[in-house]
Structure formats: structure tokens, C-alpha cells
Amino acid sequence: MSGTKIAGDFLSLLAEQKLLSSDSAPAGGAPVQTQATTVFAFHFAEGVLMAGDRRATAGNVIVTDRVEKIIEVDSTSLLAIAGVPATAFEMARVLQTSFEYYRRSQLQPLSLPARVRALARLLRDNLSMKLQGIGVVVPLFAGVDHSVSPAQARIYFYDPLGAQFQAAGYAASGSGSGTIRSILSFQERHASPKPSEMDLRQAVRFALSLLITASEFDSATGGVNPDTETFATIKLLKVSGVETITDQQQKEFLHD
């Protein structure tokens, strides 16, 4: 019965079993990469809303409009991926397994700071891929902070090298993020209600409007179109857990 080198650390277990993938340099020119954008998160009255379009592109080719970029890592964490899906989905899988492995083996959940740093560690480990111009991932992360009373949902964003920052009100990533951030900033400073004051209906309608607007200025961002059954991925992080706003709910909110 062998133990792990670091108690509860799934990456140590993978390394011990020689199951960590190597990130050696690719031969010749890098292939055209599939990319995925745009994602964002903001605080609303009931917690954090995290949303993303569903488009993945490779160069000027639309690969699919059915990518899920908002991933429920566990019952108290959400991950939004922007960048190369191949790398991002693997990071999400490592995080999902790591958090559950820690909780089950150590009989307590991983703290929010440790979760935030776990993602930073994966981004740092991906550095060589980034320096080659491939595998760039710039994610967003949201988690529930149980160290304060009452517990609160928080948003974090990262730079490509793994630096982590807590967002006061909102964060966005991906090629359409410039548009999203501008609108969020305007809404926060000059409009009413502020995103943090929106109820669920207002927040979902606002999120859908953000994506529709971003898609008008960025070809890599998929829009929202009920006529073609094209919707966003929207998840809510509350202290009580994660909820998903389904396509049907989005359709109803749009027609309200």
C-alpha cells in the first residue's frame, strides 16, 4: 500500500506513477491551434455569474459552436477557459481530480487560496508551451471562500504566466474580453443597476447581451441566437453550490 509523496496532492501521485505528460517542443512549425473565447464573470446579488460563448476557432475557421467553456470543477468552484481547449480542458480535468482527491483522501475540502494557486501552478507548468506560442490558456476561476463569515463567492483572473489576481467586481478573458470589460465598467460606474445589484433575471439577460455585443465585434466569439438554438454557457456560483442556466431558461429570459 504505497502512500503519496505529498499527502493529498494528486500531481505528486501522478508523478510517482510516471503519468505526468511531458511538454517537449513540437517538431517543425506549430499547427494552427483551435482557440476558444470569450468568457467573463461578475458578481450579482446572489453570488457570481460566469458565462462564455460556445465557439471554437482555428485561424479563420469555425470549428464548432458547441464548446462548453464554463466548467464546474466541484460543488464550490467554477473554471472559465479562454485559449487553447486542448490545454485548457486538460487543466480542468487535473483540477477536478485534484480537488476531489484532496477532499476524499484528507477528509476536508481544499481551501480557496490553495485552489487558486493550484491553477496558477498548472499555468506555470505550461510555460514552455506558451513560450513556443502554443497552448496559451488564460482562465478565470471562481470559488467560495469559507474562511469568512458569511461565506462569499470570489472571482480570480490570471495572466498567461500564472500570476493570480482577485477581481473586485468582474473579470473577462479571451478575444472578446475588451468589449465585455468596457461594457461592464460602464455599467458599474455610470448605469443602473450595477451588476452586483442585479437579480437573477437581470443578470442573465445582461450576460446574454454582453455576449451578443462581443460577437458583433469579434469573429471568434459566438453569439446567442434562439432561432438557431445557439446559446451561451451560464453557471452561477452561490454559497450553496453551483447552478446551471439551461438553454431553455436562457430562451425564456430573452423573451421576458
Place this chain on the structure above:
Amino acid sequence: MANRREYVRDQLKGGSPVFAVSLPDGILLLGVGGGQSKVFELFDRHALAGLGHPADIEKVRQAAIDAAHLEAFTRAAEDVSLRRLISFGLSPQLKTQFDQIFSAPFLVELLLAELGAGPAQDSLFRLHFDGAFQVQAGGAVMAASQPEAESAGQTWLNEALRGKTGRTEAADLLLQAWWCQVQNKWLAESVPDEAQRQAGWRAAVTGKTVEIGWLARHGPRPARYQTLSLSELGLT
């Protein structure tokens, strides 16, 4: 080997038994301890309950969690199965440890549960300290330190649970069986009546920790394990 077997059984004597029962809505696991945990989540649809030396239970638990998560990561969560985990992992390791004369055998008696699509697909494994194991689909399984009493208790339990579908009434019966087991009532001339069993377990758990694990058959998330308290089941 006979001496080692006697030694292990003697060391385990007095250990508090653990139970698992398959119900329409999930699998209920139950153990009563004096501080050390006896019921654990292993993976999304898998749980373990055991009695014995806490350090030995911990080694088996950790090995099972490691193996399950490696399997899920390298293949898929759907590929994690108790049959493979026990047949090719835990059982051979326990047997090796038991057979090696110059090392101490594991002081454990375990049961492991795997949630299926329905009660008929649930798998309940009884894993012994020497690596031997039995598997059954659905029903109830009990792990105790003495084989004769365990066999008698399990027969009574399966009969008593017939037609019972709710987790509250199932937990109540498991606690009655637990009290009969720790009071050595199975091998007496007659098993105490229900009123005695009810009063017995309620008095006997005072100052102890009743651990109840629940693997829910339906749920929004892959991880189906949750802990329940007696008050949540309406048994206080």
C-alpha cells in the same frame, strides 16, 4: 497461518461492526464508533466501511482512493469499478501482507459498496483481512470480527430488511442489528424483540458517534456520497 488467523481475530474481537444496505434510492452505510471514523467516501459512486486498527483501515482506504483516482484520470470515472479495484489491487495486497510471516497482517474487516443504475446493479463487497472477499448484488452486508456471529446477524438483517425501502427504517434496523451484534445476541436462544432492540441501540449509542454514509442513486453531480446524521433521518 492458523495462528495468524487466530491472532487477527483475537485483535479484532470487540470491534464495532459496520453495515451496508442497497435501497431503491441509493446505498446506506452505517458504523458506530468511539471517535475514529469507520465510514468513508472512496470515489463518485464508491464507499468503504470497516472495523479494525485505524492505521490499517487508513492504509487500505488511501490505497483504494489512489487507485480509483488514477483510474478515473487515466481512463474515465465510469471505468472505476470495485470488482477490478478489489480483485486486482486490494485483495492481492492484503493476502501478501497476511502471508508474509515477518510482517504484521492488516487488522481490518471491510465492506465496500458500488452504486449501480438500480439496486440489482449495486455491488456490495465483503473484504477480509487475509484478502478473501465475497460479492453480492444488492441486499445487505455486515462486517464484524467473528464469522459465526456475522453470518447469523446478516441472515437476520436480510430477513428484517425484506420489503423495507426507506433509508430511515433501514438505518433503524441496521442500528438494531449493531446492538444485537455488540451485545452478542445473535447466538443466544432467541433474538430480543423490537422494543428491546430499539431501546438497546438508543441507549448504547450514547457517547458514541453514529456515522451514516449515503450514496444517492440520482443527483446533479458525479459525486454521490454524502454524510447523514441521525437527526436528518428522524432517528433522535
